[in-house]
Amino acid sequence: MSGLQQFESIEEVADVLAPGEPVYCLRxxxxxxxxxxxxxxxxxxxxxxxxxxxxxxxxxxxxxxxxxxxxxxxxxxxxxxxxxxxxxxxxxxxxxxxxxxxxxxxxxxxxxxxxxxxxxxxxxxxxxxxxxxxxxxxxxxxxxxxxxxxxxxxxxxxxxxxxxxxxxxxxxxxxxxxxxxxxxxxxxxxxxxxxxxxxxxxxxxxxxxxxxxxxxxxxxxxxxxxxxxxxxxxxxxxxxxxxxxxxxxxxxxxxxxxxxxVADACSLLVQVHLRKDDALYLNDGVFGSLAEMALSSLRMPVRLVRRGAATARESRAFKLYGPTCDSLDVLPGTFDLPADAREGDWLEIGQLGAYSNALATRFNGFFPETCVVVDS
Ligand SMILES: Cc1ncc(COP(=O)(O)O)c(C=O)c1O
The missing domain is CATH 3.20.20.10 (Alanine racemase)
Known part of the structure; x- marks a missing residue:
């Protein structure tokens, strides 16, 4: 649709684009x-x-x-x-x-x-x-x-x-x-x-x-x-x-x-840029597409996407940090993800079609704007 790249699955988005920037996956x-x-x-x-x-x-x-x-x-x-x-x-x-x-x-x-x-x-x-x-x-x-x-x-x-x-x-x-x-x-x-x-x-x-x-x-x-x-x-x-x-x-x-x-019409693929113990540093956060996860009690589903290798069976509770240079850019609570989550993995955050891109700022120069269509 309308000139956007089309994919059959989130996994295909990760395989083909290997995105270092957040990607809105429209459905x-x-x-x-x-x-x-x-x-x-x-x-x-x-x-x-x-x-x-x-x-x-x-x-x-x-x-x-x-x-x-x-x-x-x-x-x-x-x-x-x-x-x-x-x-x-x-x-x-x-x-x-x-x-x-x-x-x-x-x-x-x-x-x-x-x-x-x-x-x-x-x-x-x-x-x-x-x-x-x-x-x-x-x-x-x-x-x-x-x-x-x-x-x-x-x-x-x-x-x-x-x-x-x-x-x-x-x-x-x-x-x-x-x-x-x-x-x-x-x-x-x-x-x-x-x-x-x-x-x-x-x-x-x-x-x-x-x-x-x-x-x-x-x-x-x-x-x-x-x-x-x-x-x-x-x-x-x-x-x-x-x-x-x-x-x-x-x-x-x-x-x-x-x-x-529109809530179900989009998920977001973000990448882990650093792991420190139980903290993952992501390329999008509360000043970008994830504002609602900090402003409200809403919890969107988060899953880890890794290509070419298996992930650990056991899970661990991770803190998720966004990319900006301040300590406010952190999601409340923790998220259960495979215990071996590491730099280069992606996370798919689901149900992000509402009040996500609409609330994103350009703070620190981070601005999610890549969109693809995923028709699965
Ligand atoms: C006047 C008005 N109408 C409609 C809406 C859409 O509300 P919702 O997304 O909860 O359906 C809003 C949201 O703030 C609003 O202020």
Missing amino acids: PAALARHVRRFVALFPGTVLYAVKCNPHPWVLDALSAAGIKHFDTASLSEIALIAARYPGATCYFMHPVKSRAAIRAAYAHHGVRHYVVDHPDELAKLLAETPGRDLTVVVRLKTPPAANTVYDLSSKFGCDVETAVALLRDVEAAGCRGGIAFHVGSQCGSPASFTTALGLVGEVMMRAPVPAVIDVGGGFPAAYAGAGVPPLEDFMRAIEQGLERLGLPGATQVLAEPGRAL
Whole structure:
């Protein structure tokens, strides 16, 4: 696909490239499978959250799989999507936007859907656009849930009172109104969607009828050991929650998944550049593709790849260090790997399609950018 080298397996990548740099191994079959399943189950329009993985190959694969609507957080994401997919629709879903970004999104890219969670943001939006042809979606705060990895409502979203007032102002300004929420990323509980849709119901009792209900992202990836319920359970909770709202038939229902679509679409092949006792020094780390393994409790699967020789049967717990010249570049905990792991071996770190390359910095001059397709 799209000019990238193709391989049948990770082992073949190691044999042919013997890479000294980290390699993103993209997996079209996994991506297409997740997109097809989500689109088939969700009772509305699926927007892909570009921030999760904006790699052109990922975007092309999503587009080929039928995604035509995109949740964009910034003007540069909007410009990327507009240039690559002229017929696609971008939704500006960041609750805090610069005036210049609003003006450019509206005038140059035809963006008509915007999120707000504060009266001043609505005033900004109405001042910077002609107004009337907008859909303004009000983002609600949701209660923190124990089994959600990132709570987003500590930063964004408004309470029911504010949402009612905002929706009345949106109607008074002649715009279409909507209600959105985000239950938090890697949410392990379908009940979080039930609760959030219950709050939407509270708003709807006192506000003008919304034209849009946006259930956000947060759908979990099935990370090894995470034990999350199947996607079907989340969709059932959403369908039941929507049914209770008694929405008019014309209501547009949206979701903005990121992680659930792309987490399994990529693994990373890193090389061991030095072993010191029980510590392995790798060519990628927490300032590169592995930030989430340090920022969150998420544990991606790690396996050793050695070519041309067997590995020890017994295993040992290793500390994994990244390449930058500081002591922060280390993964939490230890990883069980063959006891004879050594310089020149590779590690495949799985399920790294979400928030990996998207978070990578250029700190110390290390920047993972090699991509191949592995179609196994
Ligand atoms: C507004 C918004 N929508 C969607 C997403 C995607 O969330 P997830 O990757 O958990 O599905 C995010 C993630 O931060 C977000 O902020």
